[in-house]
Amino acid sequence: MQKLVHGIFVFQESVHKPLRGFFEQLASGQSPRALFITCCDSRVNPDLMTQAEPGDLFMLRNAGNLVPPHGAAAGGEAATIEYAVAHLGVRNIIICGHSNCGAMKGLMDPGGLNDLPAVGDWLHHAEATRRIAKQITPGLNGAQAWEAVTKANVLVQIDNLRTHPVVAAGLLAGKLFLHAWYYSFPTGVVEYFNPIHNSWRTINPDFPVAFVPPGMPCDRIPSRAGTSAGAWISEGSRPSFNGGAANTSHLHQPEPPTDRHRRKKASPNRHESK
């Protein structure tokens, strides 16, 4: 605990004080770049991973980065999603699973949850993932299966996300973009689901990141499209993104300016100076 307390003083002296103007400006409101839905695992740090600054990411975290379908739970998830999209005008929603996810391990091995009834109940929102896992894990070793199930779960939760009214409306209006990500903290690699190639690809700053298109149902995920299970665990041969894409409508388009985005946003000097 002492480490955390000491950290507050270090933050106040080394970070907040030099950037006081930036932090004061945050008090006027927020216009986050994305709603970032990920696991509550302590090893996943979205701000660090994306080098985001305060105000950039509106965060929703829970065990297994689950999104209960609309009406399925009276939890905070629906409220957070609704607030982000309808009130803050967030245009991008990222669901990010991660390597070595304990929730996904529990999903694969429910026997380990005997003393964790609340966790077991919560994981019912990933029942589709559990059933898909039975189809995609035969032939994979333990680590591969873990990764495959975690990635499958991200796409299942993307589908759940679509059931929320504000998300469905935003997708139909073309004002909202959904992104499926997977973060490996041992390697630092972040992959995204590429709907054009129907597989997971490493995020590369040289290529635009594709989003999951509004109309793509869960049954187009590799497990049901006849793609080998390998599509879940490795990139395979990666063709040129532009050369291999017949349909580029899923490429992430630059966001059109809005009043929200026209607003000048101060940037901490710590990033500008490096």
Ligand SMILES: [Zn+2]
């Ligand atoms: Zn996790």
